[in-house]
Amino acid sequence: MRNLAVFGTASDVGKSIVATALCRMFSNAGIDVAPFKAQNMSNNSGVTPDGLEMGRAQIVQAEAARVVPTADMNPVLLKPNKDTGSQVVLQGTVAANRSAREYFGNTRIWAEAAFESLENLRHQHEMLVIEGAGSCAEMNLYERDFVNFKTAKKADAAVVLVADIDRGGVFAQVAGTLSIIPPEDRALVKGIIVNRFRGDAILFEDGIRIIEKLAGVPVLGVVPYFRGITIDAEDAVPLQAVVDPAGTPDSGKISIAVIYFPHISNFTDFAVLDSHEDVEVHYLHHPKRLKDYQAVILPGSKNARGDLDWMLSNGWKEKLNTFRDDGGVILGICGGYQMLGRIITDPYGIEGEAGESKALGLLPMETVLRKTKKLFNSKGCLFGQPVKVEGYEIHMGESSLVGDAHSLIQVSSRNNEPVTDNDGAVSMDGKVLGTYFHGIFDRTGFREWFLRLLDPQFVSNGETWDKDNEYNRLADHFEKHLDMSAVYGIIGRESKN
8 A cells, every 4th residue: 555645736725624524534433544745834823632732734634544643744843933944853853043044055964864764654554644734846955845745755655736716726736836846756646636715616628628738647536625623723824814904803702812922822722712602713913902812822933032022013902001001811821931931031042032021010920941942732721729730831942930920820730740840920909911832722621611711601511622623624625525435546545445
């Protein structure tokens, strides 16, 4: 049985979601499948059970495949911390900070590590679903690109090309991609998936014939745009997210504003809130009147001091101070938590130039960035309350309380080892909160506690968010619209349908 590679005609055509759906469909068919992406560029990362860091997208795909996430599934992770540079996480641990010019100047060392991880997975699993990066036909980078066709060749993988019809130009996407890649790479492409279709698919039957004539391979399916299925996005706020709306939030819902930092990270923390029927989430680049919101959240950031400067220069501090004076609730997560304190000190230049920044001063807390990154899967309970919390920590900062506040969380375990520790901070009036726990809203207990803090009249409908069910719903959606017999034929396995 061959491995299957999911490549794209461009960035953000839905490769990650397609790969996630295939992982669950193959797992449902009894195949021992695992995901792989040689290099991921994203500030959405997570922590594996053995305490290593990898991209959220491959953690999601591993969950969909029902296998334990390992750093081999995403051996190279680039976490942008400025416009032309990134922190390089190699096989789960921080290796270096590199400018784009330095990174692409010699990709051999990154490729060697990626192919080592690829071989590890090939020996451990029956099949791999391999996700490509960006467009698989970036010709100026083609010789240095080890993530797309070089990986497909190493893995003996058949390639499926994903095109996004929603953005327009789907025929040019497919024809252009296949016309400029070398013939030996084009020969690996065995099918096309037309993604994010809107409207009556019958009206696109002639479009299918045109694409198949242009490509010389079959269209495996035309997949409609879906809504209401919550799957963590790879590296961009989800397309359905409400960003900088002109109007005010729905007065019948609990309204939450998330500040959209230039270097925002782990916005997947809010996916469950985005999909909650009683909640409306707005992502705000630009300062606006906040009195119509019950809460403002400062999310994670890969460059806390840089994003803090951005906030100050754009007038966010004044808006937050007014919101605070009016009794609004402010929550900071990871980098956002650091910004709520008094000072952020970066003595080693971890996230940019070494130095110190005066922060927002909404919590009596100070942060120092250290050289060693902390990577934990953590559990505990809210300070002094029987509300269990769970999440993951990815941070280089150490934050210490220096005034009248108490911790938010009593931590009971990290990476399954018992600990007695505290995390985060809460102002004395309970209106300003901060934590290093990502994914904290995924658990029903904390999510409902927070929503009741915003609206004491909030009543739970008793439903719990079941991530595994979301993967099944995604697989069902794709299975309805893909020719799975053709897909199984491509990988050399007889379909059980």
